[in-house]
Amino acid sequence: MPSWQDANLGTMKRVALWLVSEVGEGNTFTKEQLRDAFPGVSQVDRRMRDLRDFGWRIDTNREDAGLDSHEQRFVKPGVPVWEPGRATRKTGTLAIGAGRRREVLSNDGNMCRSCGITPGEMYAGTYEAAQLDIARRDVTKPDGTKATELVTECKRCRVGGRSLTADLRKVLNEIAGLSQVERKVLSDWVAADQRQFSRLEQIWSDYRSLPEDSRAQLRTELELD
Structure with missing residues (x-):
C-alpha cells in the first residue's frame, strides 16, 4: 500500500490508508485525531464519510451505542480506493446532503x-x-x-x-x-x-416482547402449560 502521508493522493484515499495503517480495523478514533493527522486539509471529515459509498464501515454513536459522541469506530474496510480506477463512484450511489x-x-x-x-x-x-x-x-x-x-x-x-x-x-x-x-x-x-392494531394484536405484540419466565406465567394463565 502507498503511504497515507503521500500528498499526491487525494484526501479520501489518504484517509482510507490512515484508517488501515494507523487506526486499525475494529479500533476507535476521534475527530480530533483525524484532523491532527491531516492539518490544514479542508473537509477531511466529509472525505472520510465518502468512504461509506465504497463499502467502508465507520460507525458513530448512532450505530454503536458504546461510543461517545466524539468517538468513531473503524469497523471494516471496503473498496481499496487508493488502487487505480477503484475510487470511481458506482452509478446510482446516493449522497445524503x-x-x-x-x-x-x-x-x-x-x-x-x-x-x-x-x-x-x-x-x-x-x-x-x-x-x-x-x-x-x-x-x-x-x-x-x-x-x-x-x-x-x-x-x-x-x-x-x-x-x-x-x-x-x-x-x-x-x-x-x-x-x-x-x-x-x-x-x-x-x-x-x-394501521391501528386491534387490542388482541397489541396483546400478542406485548407477549412476544416478554422474557421467557413471564411468557411462561402467561401461558399458565391461559391454561396452556
Whole structure:
C-alpha cells in the first residue's frame, strides 16, 4: 500500500490508508485525531464519510451505542480506493446532503419506517428518546435487479437492520394473491400510511416482547402449560 502521508493522493484515499495503517480495523478514533493527522486539509471529515459509498464501515454513536459522541469506530474496510480506477463512484450511489435528508424524512412521515417511532418519542419502558437518521437499504425490484434506496430509521432499527434487504418483488406478488376485501383493507392502510392494531394484536405484540419466565406465567394463565 502507498503511504497515507503521500500528498499526491487525494484526501479520501489518504484517509482510507490512515484508517488501515494507523487506526486499525475494529479500533476507535476521534475527530480530533483525524484532523491532527491531516492539518490544514479542508473537509477531511466529509472525505472520510465518502468512504461509506465504497463499502467502508465507520460507525458513530448512532450505530454503536458504546461510543461517545466524539468517538468513531473503524469497523471494516471496503473498496481499496487508493488502487487505480477503484475510487470511481458506482452509478446510482446516493449522497445524503442536508436537502436530501429533509426530503427523505418528509416523504417517510418523519418516523422510523421499521417501528413507527417519531423523533423525541420515548422507547416503551425506557427513558431513551428516539433519534431518526437516514439509512441505505438494498431493494430487490420486480425484475430481480437490486437498487439502493434511502429510508428513515431510528438508531435502534438502523443498527439491527444493516444487513436487511427489502424485497419489492415479493410484496407485489403477495398483493396479487389478495382477495378484493383484503386489497381494499390494505389500500386504506397505505393511503393513511398507518394501521391501528386491534387490542388482541397489541396483546400478542406485548407477549412476544416478554422474557421467557413471564411468557411462561402467561401461558399458565391461559391454561396452556
